[in-house]
Amino acid sequence: MTAVSFDELVVAEPLWNRERRIGVGLAVAGVAAAVGFGALATGEPARFTLTEDPAGGSVSIDGMFGAVLFGLLAAGAGAVLIVRAARRWFAWLLGAGIVCVLLSFLCWQISSAPAGLNFMPLVDVLRGTFLAALPLIFGALAGVLCERSGVVNVAIEGQLLTGAFAGALVGSITASAWVGLVGGIAGGVLISAMLAWFSIRYLVDQVVLGIVLNFFAVGLTGFIYAQLMRPNAERYNKTPGFPVWELPLLSKIPVLGPAVFTGTLFLFLGLILVVVINVALFRTRWGLRTRSVGEHPAAADTVGIKVLRTRYVNVLLAGAVAGIGGAYFTLDLVSQFSQDMVGGKGFIALAALIFGRWNPIGALFAALFFGFADKLATYLSSISSPIPSDFLAMLPYVATILAVAGLVGRVRAPAADGKPYVKG
Amino acid sequence: MNDSPPNPATTTEAPTTAPPADKEGEPRSLGRLFLHNLWTANTVTVTFLAVVLAMVIGGILIVVASEDLHPLYGYFFSRPTDALTASWDKVSEAYLNLFRGSILDVAAIEGWINGTGRWHLAFFPIAETLNYATPLVFTGLCVALAFRGGLFNIGAQGQAVMGMVLAGLAGFALPLPPGLHLLVALLAGAVGGLVWGFIPGFLKARTGAHEVITTIMLNYVAALFLNWLLLQNGVKDPARLDPISKVVHSSAQLPRLLGSDLRVTLGIVLAVLAAWGAAWMLKRSTFGFELRAVGANPDAARTAGMSVGRTTVVVMALAGALAGLGGSTIVLGAQANALTGPAAGTIGFDGIMVALLGRAKPWGVVGAALLFGALRAGGNRMQSYSGIPLELVTVLQALIVLFVAAPALVKAIFRLRAARAARLETSVAKGW
Numbered sequence: 001m002t003a004v005s006f007d008e009l010v011v012a013e014p015l016w017n018r019e020r021r022i023g024v025g026l027a028v029a030g031v032a033a034a035v036g037f038g039a040l041a042t043g044e045p046a047r048f049t050l051t052e053d054p055a056g057g058s059v060s061i062d063g064m065f066g067a068v069l070f071g072l073l074a075a076g077a078g079a080v081l082i083v084r085a086a087r088r089w090f091a092w093l094l095g096a097g098i099v100c101v102l103l104s105f106l107c108w109q110i111s112s113a114p115a116g117l118n119f120m121p122l123v124d125v126l127r128g129t130f131l132a133a134l135p136l137i138f139g140a141l142a143g144v145l146c147e148r149s150g151v152v153n154v155a156i157e158g159q160l161l162t163g164a165f166a167g168a169l170v171g172s173i174t175a176s177a178w179v180g181l182v183g184g185i186a187g188g189v190l191i192s193a194m195l196a197w198f199s200i201r202y203l204v205d206q207v208v209l210g211i212v213l214n215f216f217a218v219g220l221t222g223f224i225y226a227q228l229m230r231p232n233a234e235r236y237n238k239t240p241g242f243p244v245w246e247l248p249l250l251s252k253i254p255v256l257g258p259a260v261f262t263g264t265l266f267l268f269l270g271l272i273l274v275v276v277i278n279v280a281l282f283r284t285r286w287g288l289r290t291r292s293v294g295e296h297p298a299a300a301d302t303v304g305i306k307v308l309r310t311r312y313v314n315v316l317l318a319g320a321v322a323g324i325g326g327a328y329f330t331l332d333l334v335s336q337f338s339q340d341m342v343g344g345k346g347f348i349a350l351a352a353l354i355f356g357r358w359n360p361i362g363a364l365f366a367a368l369f370f371g372f373a374d375k376l377a378t379y380l381s382s383i384s385s386p387i388p389s390d391f392l393a394m395l396p397y398v399a400t401i402l403a404v405a406g407l408v409g410r411v412r413a414p415a416a417d418g419k420p421y422v423k424g
Numbered sequence: 425m426n427d428s429p430p431n432p433a434t435t436t437e438a439p440t441t442a443p444p445a446d447k448e449g450e451p452r453s454l455g456r457l458f459l460h461n462l463w464t465a466n467t468v469t470v471t472f473l474a475v476v477l478a479m480v481i482g483g484i485l486i487v488v489a490s491e492d493l494h495p496l497y498g499y500f501f502s503r504p505t506d507a508l509t510a511s512w513d514k515v516s517e518a519y520l521n522l523f524r525g526s527i528l529d530v531a532a533i534e535g536w537i538n539g540t541g542r543w544h545l546a547f548f549p550i551a552e553t554l555n556y557a558t559p560l561v562f563t564g565l566c567v568a569l570a571f572r573g574g575l576f577n578i579g580a581q582g583q584a585v586m587g588m589v590l591a592g593l594a595g596f597a598l599p600l601p602p603g604l605h606l607l608v609a610l611l612a613g614a615v616g617g618l619v620w621g622f623i624p625g626f627l628k629a630r631t632g633a634h635e636v637i638t639t640i641m642l643n644y645v646a647a648l649f650l651n652w653l654l655l656q657n658g659v660k661d662p663a664r665l666d667p668i669s670k671v672v673h674s675s676a677q678l679p680r681l682l683g684s685d686l687r688v689t690l691g692i693v694l695a696v697l698a699a700w701g702a703a704w705m706l707k708r709s710t711f712g713f714e715l716r717a718v719g720a721n722p723d724a725a726r727t728a729g730m731s732v733g734r735t736t737v738v739v740m741a742l743a744g745a746l747a748g749l750g751g752s753t754i755v756l757g758a759q760a761n762a763l764t765g766p767a768a769g770t771i772g773f774d775g776i777m778v779a780l781l782g783r784a785k786p787w788g789v790v791g792a793a794l795l796f797g798a799l800r801a802g803g804n805r806m807q808s809y810s811g812i813p814l815e816l817v818t819v820l821q822a823l824i825v826l827f828v829a830a831p832a833l834v835k836a837i838f839r840l841r842a843a844r845a846a847r848l849e850t851s852v853a854k855g856w
Contacts, residue, residue: 207636216822219820220819348641405638
């Protein structure tokens with residue numbers, strides 16, 4: 001047998017691969033931004049304040065100049081991608097390009113804002129991003145736990161809603177936020193217990209089951225809200241809140257401090273859970289078993305891992321995490337439950353899960369991306385942007401579609417995701 | 425009627441149990457055969473028992489959420505009859521009103537026979553049921569066709585809203601003669617839904633973006649678009665302050681079938697025609713075959729030379745058009761005569777449940793839509809006369825679909841025998 005040596009492995013690649021197509025898209029967007037936003041922007045400066053005080057330290061740039069500059073930078077990043085000059089930096093270039101298009105847009109919007117409002121409070125925007133992303137983080141973590149063990153979880157919306165409802169109900173009745181949190185966890189676990197029982201024991205199609213459970217959650221919470229909460233809001237729908245904590249040294253860091261290290265229990269719990277679940281999934285025995293059950297349950301079963309019990313445990317844990325996320329709505333964000341208050345965040349969390357490739361850290365960044373879109377919409381409508389508020393409210397949803405359709409690339413779900421396991 | 429083979433991963437027991445023969449060895453009579461097969465886990469029995477089970481749980485919910493019954497349960501153990509009879513009264517009265525509002529109101533029929541009441545009142549419940557069922561048939565067909573093509577079309581709501589928007593616009597903005605106006609408005613509605621269904625289909629075919637997420641996002645975009653549209657100058661009604669559009673001309677409205685007092689329109693006839701068309705297409709046309717093939721096994725279909733991407737796009741566009749027609753029947757029919765934010769209600773989401781209940785078959789969808797229409801019509805009366813909120817109907821609907829989707833559970837609860845063809849699952853388990 002002759003030895004074959006490969007000095008240079010030539011792989012045929014199409015001319016228009018994904019990298020080039022995204023590069024072209026970015027270049028076009030950059031040029032359009034430079035031309036369009038540059039023309040629309042005024043000569044007023046666009047200020048980005050760095051502290052909570054609007055008159056404090058800030059970075060300022062001339063509106064028209066900024067719009068054109070950032071547009072050209074984005075086009076430049078797109079050009080680099082087209083000629084494939086720096087292949088290893090694809091993700092960074094794409095991210096930088098998107099940020100530049102965004103900055104160009106912001107230069108236009110801020111410079112055209114009415115006098116007194118022509119600044120962007122970075123601290124407030126960053127804090128708003130984290131707070132808007134919180135339910136998405138909890139929902140996506142719930143999805144990670146569930147789907148890594150092989151059970152598709154479309155019912156995140158229902159789990160968030162039931163968690164919010166149970167948190168409000170229990171918190172009001174007991175007048176204690178902590179007991180309300182436990183109630184919220186129980187609410188999320190209720191829906192996920194139904195998900196686990198019907199899909200693992202009775203082999204119902206998991207996507208269908210998730211959708212039906214969402215309807216069930218809407219109907220159940222709406223019904224009990226109409227019967228108990230609406231007539232008697234004082235007793236059943238007035239929740240206490242959690243205090244705001246400031247971490248001693250870290251909250252003094254210039255921009256990040258007030259945004260990330262100052263908040264209620266939910267913010268810290270969410271960030272801690274991301275780290276904990278990441279470590280648990282990838283560095284513990286439990287995590288290895290969970291992932292093996294999600295990838296190849298038959299092999300895991302052969303080794304002696306209890307497949308069905310692992311799935312039950314994971315789905316219930318996912319429900320608990322989603323219940324905490326739901327309790328955030330009624331115990332922190334506002335102090336009462338209203339019908340259908342989750343408003344699609346469960347599905348955005350699902351998109352964040354896929355966008356983050358079923359990975360806790362990825363899910364965190366994806367959730368922050370969608371949370372930023374949400375916060376941006378609120379901010380733009382507060383500076384009386386010429387764009388109608390309804391179209392601004394579409395921003396998170398459109399961002400989700402763009403992310404799932406264009407930016408995510410090829411994703412690989414856990415191999416046994418969605419397939420019920422039957423022994424033998 | 426068997427469209428896909430039994431899935432070995434989901435069938436849990438050996439299928440056939442033949443009825444025992446008589447002592448002389450001859451097969452039993454038709455009556456005996458019927459009774460024997462009645463108590464097996466076939467689709468009719470499972471559906472009926474699922475409804476029964478859902479109503480039992482609904483009854484428990486009514487009792488749990490009634491504050492006036494709570495004190496009676498406080499002393500349950502000393503005098504249980506108080507609590508139990510009060511609970512039974514409340515639940516049975518609620519369900520009787522459900523029946524009276526949807527099918528038959530005996531009092532109204534008696535009034536008609538005696539001459540004290542008009543015949544309209546006797547037919548009112550059925551008319552209401554048909555009125556609510558009309559858009560549900562369309563949205564149910566939309567989701568069912570997509571299911572058969574292997575797609576989860578959760579965007580029926582958005583597609584129906586866009587259809588409703590375009591139909592309404594055509595209804596009040598175009599001055600056309602009576603017959604033509606209706607036709608053009610319906611066509612506009614279909615086009616609106618078609619575009620909204622085309623987008624996720626195209627994204628799925630070209631980029632692999634999962635249609636569950638894209639369709640749900642488009643639902644929200646459609647609702648926000650409607651909100652914006654209602655404030656624009658050409659659309660909003662200048663005489664009113666609330667966000668409502670101009671009134672649709674009477675030349676574009678669907679004619680009423682039983683007189684102007686009852687709310688059943690031509691829409692139900694169109695819905696049945698659409699179901700017949702969908703059944704014909706699935707069974708007898710080339711495209712229907714391609715649709716079913718791609719839904720059952722996209723890889724095999726691709727090997728056989730079918731274009732999976734093209735089929736996906738066309739299926740989603742067709743489904744969107746159907747949902748758009750469903751939305752059109754709302755604004756051109758008896759439920760509304762102008763566009764408002766909540767005009768479309770939840771017909772898209774109800775359509776998903778109708779499709780699941782009808783097991784993604786066109787005539788099953790019609791039956792399921794009638795059931796859901798009946799629940800909605802009865803629920804209205806239950807809300808006005810018994811004070812039970814309409815959300816209970818949503819719970820009942822979700823529970824019915826849940827139990828129908830888990831026939832093994834119903835079988836276990838009622839100890840049914842295994843059916844002859846143990847093919848009870850609604851769609852192939854696929855995950856992402």
